[in-house]
Amino acid sequence: MTKTYDVAVVGATGTVGEVMLEILEEREFPVGRIFALASKRSAGKRARFRDKSVSVANVADFDFSRVQLALFAAGDAVSRQFAPAAAAAGCVVVDSSAHFRDAEDVPLIVPEVNPQALAGYCRRGIVASPGGPSIQMAMALKPIHEVAEVRRVNVTTYQAVSGSGATGLRELADQSARLLNAQAIKTPAVYTKQIAFNVLAQIDTLEDNGYTREEMALVGETRRILDAPGMQINPTAVQVPVFFGHSEAIHLETRDKLSAVQACRLLADAPGLTVVDTPEAGGYASAVTDAANQDEVFVSRIREDISCENGLNFWVVADNVRRGAALNSVQIAERLIEEYI
Structure with a gap:
């Protein structure tokens, strides 16, 4: 039986987050449960995944210990506030904002270019996706x-x-x-x-x-x-x-x-x-x-x-949006489950 992973998409109602959900489905990522998260302003909206409507929850209220992976696509401020807490809760964070891209203890990954650097994710439990x-x-x-x-x-x-x-x-x-x-x-x-x-x-x-x-x-x-x-x-x-x-x-x-x-x-x-x-x-x-x-x-x-x-x-x-943000994050997640988690 194929192993599945519970995944949170933070910023699920945004331009990149919506495409992340599409790509997870298109590439048949082994998602067990999907959690669509966003700011308080967007909480209560609906997202689509696998032909089902998913309620969008407030990221501030979410317990990240419920997932193994969190894909962040909600901007610098949200990543700054919630990504370290998500990693501390035990899930691996893939962040598409600019916040962690300069951090030496956070790997900056393009899977086709430097996949070997992904091993450094364990230092903080966070992987940064570069700008498009x-x-x-x-x-x-x-x-x-x-x-x-x-x-x-x-x-x-x-x-x-x-x-x-x-x-x-x-x-x-x-x-x-x-x-x-x-x-x-x-x-x-x-x-x-x-x-x-x-x-x-x-x-x-x-x-x-x-x-x-x-x-x-x-x-x-x-x-x-x-x-x-x-x-x-x-x-x-x-x-x-x-x-x-x-x-x-x-x-x-x-x-x-x-x-x-x-x-x-x-x-x-x-x-x-x-x-x-x-x-x-x-x-x-x-x-x-x-x-x-x-x-x-x-x-x-x-x-x-x-x-x-x-x-x-x-x-x-x-x-x-697709190649330069959403797809890169999903490819990083694919590498993580193939080789590390």
Whole structure:
């Protein structure tokens, strides 16, 4: 008889939490009992799992000793308050917020990239899932780094509003509808400027060095995931009026020369990556057309950098909510039950 695990999904009514429930069902994760949890504000709502309606309970009232796994998708404040208590109650926490990503005693995991680091979960009973931009970039860099050692990366990310949660989605939808009907938009609440039909050159707050918190997170997380503390990474994070799907223009320099053909083969053979790169109009992947609702990270426009002897350029897209958050957490949980709990 297959062993089952009782699982709590914290943030079950949110953008990522809803997709977590879908993926647990789709991948036939061996769930015994499912507990849908959220803040007091959302308690009493209903979630769906295995064609059944599940009542959403208040996370503040939940006894985490009732479950073996807790998947957190409710933001930094909730993770800060409840994840340590959940781990202390005996369950293993997989957290998709940013709160634990810098903690040296909490492993930061992308299962296709650094599964060996998952053994460190036992130090605090918590595993951190990286941000969506870090996940897709690390997955694309790993096969190149293993063969030719990536020394420097210039990257610009074009990030969908779903990275800001339901409020970002609503703001883009509302502004778009108003502008298309020749109406004035409301004062932006989620973003510093109008996001509809616009591109914003700042995500999150500015640090003392002039980079944003989001950009510096991409630097630190990528180095940790790849175990490459000396890798030089120069990021620019941009908010774009796309609902779902992050895109990245990556320019890298390697120690050893790789041709575009060699790079393409390495990327095509890597787990979780799909290469879409044909020399014709439209022979590339886009966030909306190709990546939305998909599990893969798509790589296109693979070419040698004409300005750098050992340089490569490529374009990477992924669904930031599914691939860049919910799926990664479920894959971590799958690894945990296969190898550790």
